Structures are given as structure tokens and as C-alpha cells.
Amino acid sequence: MTVPPSVKGWCPGAFKPMMSGDGLVVRVRPRFARLEPEQVLGLSALAISYGSGFLDLTNRGNLQIRGVSETNHNALLAGLAELDLLDEDPSIESRRNILIAPLWREGNVTHRIAAALLRALPELPDLSAKFGFAIDTGPDPRLQKDSADIRVEWSDQGLIVRADGAARGRLVAEPDVIPTVLTLAQWFDTHRTKDRRRMAKVLEVTDLPEGWEQAAPREQGAALAVGPCQNGAFSGATLGAPFGQIDAAELAALMAKSNARALRVTPWRLFILEGVGMPDTDAFVTDPSDPLLHTDACPGAPYCTSSSVETRDFARAVAAQTKGSVHVSGCEKGCANARTADTTYVGHDGRFDLVKNGAAWDAPVKTGLRPDDILAKRT
Numbered sequence: 001m002t003v004p005p006s007v008k009g010w011c012p013g014a015f016k017p018m019m020s021g022d023g024l025v026v027r028v029r030p031r032f033a034r035l036e037p038e039q040v041l042g043l044s045a046l047a048i049s050y051g052s053g054f055l056d057l058t059n060r061g062n063l064q065i066r067g068v069s070e071t072n073h074n075a076l077l078a079g080l081a082e083l084d085l086l087d088e089d090p091s092i093e094s095r096r097n098i099l100i101a102p103l104w105r106e107g108n109v110t111h112r113i114a115a116a117l118l119r120a121l122p123e124l125p126d127l128s129a130k131f132g133f134a135i136d137t138g139p140d141p142r143l144q145k146d147s148a149d150i151r152v153e154w155s156d157q158g159l160i161v162r163a164d165g166a167a168r169g170r171l172v173a174e175p176d177v178i179p180t181v182l183t184l185a186q187w188f189d190t191h192r193t194k195d196r197r198r199m200a201k202v203l204e205v206t207d208l209p210e211g212w213e214q215a216a217p218r219e220q221g222a223a224l225a226v227g228p229c230q231n232g233a234f235s236g237a238t239l240g241a242p243f244g245q246i247d248a249a250e251l252a253a254l255m256a257k258s259n260a261r262a263l264r265v266t267p268w269r270l271f272i273l274e275g276v277g278m279p280d281t282d283a284f285v286t287d288p289s290d291p292l293l294h295t296d297a298c299p300g301a302p303y304c305t306s307s308s309v310e311t312r313d314f315a316r317a318v319a320a321q322t323k324g325s326v327h328v329s330g331c332e333k334g335c336a337n338a339r340t341a342d343t344t345y346v347g348h349d350g351r352f353d354l355v356k357n358g359a360a361w362d363a364p365v366k367t368g369l370r371p372d373d374i375l376a377k378r379t
């Protein structure tokens with residue numbers, strides 16, 4: 001496999017949106033990865049009024065509104081603030097990169113640590129925009145493969161704070177978790193360089209001080225799956241969003257119809273309706289065997305200027321005809337999937353190149369395929 005081409009290092013926040021082919025991309029970071037019903041309805045209305053009408057679920061467990069014009073950006077920010085989805089201080093908003101174990105319960109250890117970290121955000125040094133935290137203290141660790149720089153986890157001996165890239169973390173009592181996180185963040189801040197802006201990159205060339213590698217985290221548990229979910233008194237329904245894209249009008253309708261207590265977002269293109277059973281809906285994935293759950297596709301044309309091909313309709317059609325994992329990428333950067341897939345189609349001059357068992361930037365086995373011909377061959 002060859003090295004992936006560099007993707008944009010920008011991590012768009014609400015105050016500092018990224019410009020894409022279809023307008024600004026405005027990222028919304030729900031606290032505790034949870035939205036009350038009125039926040040879901042309000043956010044959906046904002047996505048329809050000021051964006052493309054869709055919400056993207058990101059691999060950081062956030063939501064994005066795409067297609068926002070520069071003229072509408074301030075009105076959108078005001079709307080987000082009204083829904084309590086925005087910090088007044090942009091520097092706090094940009095630091096609020098916190099992944100949380102998805103089945104947390106009010107007042108449990110995961111919720112307490114996440115709340116303490118939210119309060120401590122002003123004490124953090126000014127870290128790079130992509131720097132993030134994972135509070136992975138649910139019954140089964142689930143966030144070990146997701147992007148974070150400082151991780152709070154369970155070891156067999158108790159809680160640990162672990163630097164991403166280290167095999168072990170520092171044992172801590174719960175009251176010491178946040179002071180330990182702050183110390184590690186400060187250590188990172190003094191060792192980072194222009195080229196090493198993530199913890200794992202720093203650890204490639206610098207050893208942690210003594211005492212930071214005491215205990216290994218518990219092994220990653222089973223992935224959250226589409227279907228009913230439960231953690232003690234918490235129960236809900238897990239649904240999938242194909243390609244991480246949510247139709248805002250469909251989401252608002254589902255929220256109203258299901259009477260869910262809240263919505264939780266995850267980094268895995270799944271979301272959870274709190275306190276309800278599986279709803280009857282065609283707008284989202286409710287069948288754990290749906291091939292769309294193993295299909296990746298970036299926004300493609302016309303949304304991204306790097307793409308010469310439409311991606312998502314093609315991905316839906318080709319996934320239904322293909323065994324194994326499928327990735328449709330608008331170009332060789334492979335934003336939707338940085339790993340290998342069984343079958344990858346990569347856009348190039350309005351046609352597709354085919355990569356087998358590789359990533360979007362790997363050498364294709366066929367080039368210049370027309371989408372219609374690919375689909376016709378499979379039917």
C-alpha cells in the first residue's frame with residue numbers, strides 16, 4: 001500500500017467553518033454527544049433554512065451543516081447559540097473535541113468525568129484544532145480506534161489516563177482524572193512541533209515521563225450495532241445514517257413521531273434515540289445486515305471541488321450489487337475511508353478507477369470505467 005495523500009488539516013468549527021464546493025461546512029459539537037428533542041428540531045430547521053437540508057455525522061461524533069453561504073453564517077451561529085449548541089467563547093468551542101462512551105447514564109462515571117472536562121476546558125493550553133479527548137469508561141471500551149489524543153479508560157486496576165500512541169496509561173483515582181489530563185495536555189504542548197500536532201506523532205520521537213505507562217486499557221469491546229441498546233437503566237434504539245448523511249426533515253419527523261427523550265450521536269455513522277424501541281422508518285438504517293452500513297462514500301461532486309464524479313447515488317446502487325465492503329471516493333484522497341475496502345471506486349476525469357483490497361490512493365486494477373457500465377455489468 002502506498003502512503004495516503006495529505007488531506008486538509010483543517011478541523012472546521014462553528015466559528016471557523018471550512019469552505020467546500022457547496023459552501024461553508026459548519027460543525028456543531030453537542031455536549032455529551034446528546035441533543036434534547038427541541039435541539040434536534042431546531043438544528044434540523046437551521047440545516048433546512050441555512051444549509052443544504054442535511055446534517056453530516058462526523059467520525060468525531062459531531063454534526064455538520066453543509067452548504068451554508070457566507071451571508072447566512074452569522075444567522076446560523078445565532079440560531080445555534082439560541083439552541084445552546086455553541087459556546088460564547090470560540091476558543092472553548094474549538095477545544096470541545098470530546099468523544100464519550102455512547103451509552104453513558106446521567107451521573108455515572110463517564111458522565112461525571114465528561115462534565116468535569118467540560119468545566120476544565122478553559123484551563124487547557126491552546127492545542128491544535130484536531131486535538132481531542134476520549135472518555136471511554138463505559139462497560140466495554142468502544143472508542144480505542146477513534147481519533148483522540150488523551151484517553152480516559154478502565155484498566156483492570158482502575159481508571160487510567162492514557163496518551164494516544166502509548167500502550168499503557170497512568171493509574172488515577174476519579175478526582176485526579178482531570179488534573180492528570182491537564183498535566184498531559186501541558187506536556188504535549190511543550191513537546192509538539194509544527195509537523196507533530198497530534199499526541200501519537202509526538203510519542204514517535206519523544207518518550208513520556210516516568211509514571212505515565214502503568215496499566216493497559218481493557219480490550220476494545222464489540223462495536224455498537226444497529227438495533228435496541230441498553231446499559232443498565234439506559235435504553236434506546238440505534239439507527240444508521242448511510243454515509244453519515246442525515247436528511248434534516250426526516251430526522252425532525254422521526255424525532256417527533258418516536259417521542260424519544262433525546263438523540264445521541266456517535267463517531268460510527270450511528271445515532272441513538274433515547275428511551276424508545278426501534279422505530280419503523282425507511283429514512284434510516286434499521287436492519288443490521290444492510291450493506292449500506294459497510295459502504296463509504298464522500299460527498300463527491302458537486303459538493304467537493306476535488307471530485308469529478310457523483311458518489312453517493314452510485315455507492316447506493318453498487319453496494320446493493322457487491323459483496324464485502326465498498327468505498328466510493330470522489331478522488332484519491334479517500335476522505336470517507338482511510339483504511340482498505342474490498343472494493344474501492346475512485347473518481348478520475350468523470351469516470352472511475354477500480355482498486356481491489358486497497359485504499360483510494362492505491363494502484364487501480366482497472367481505470368476509466370463509466371458508472372453506467374459498472375452497474376450494467378453487475379445486473
Ligand code: SF4
Binds near residue numbers: 301306335336
Ligand atoms: S475524497 Fe471526496 S471529499 Fe475528499 S477531497 Fe476527494 S472528492 Fe473531496
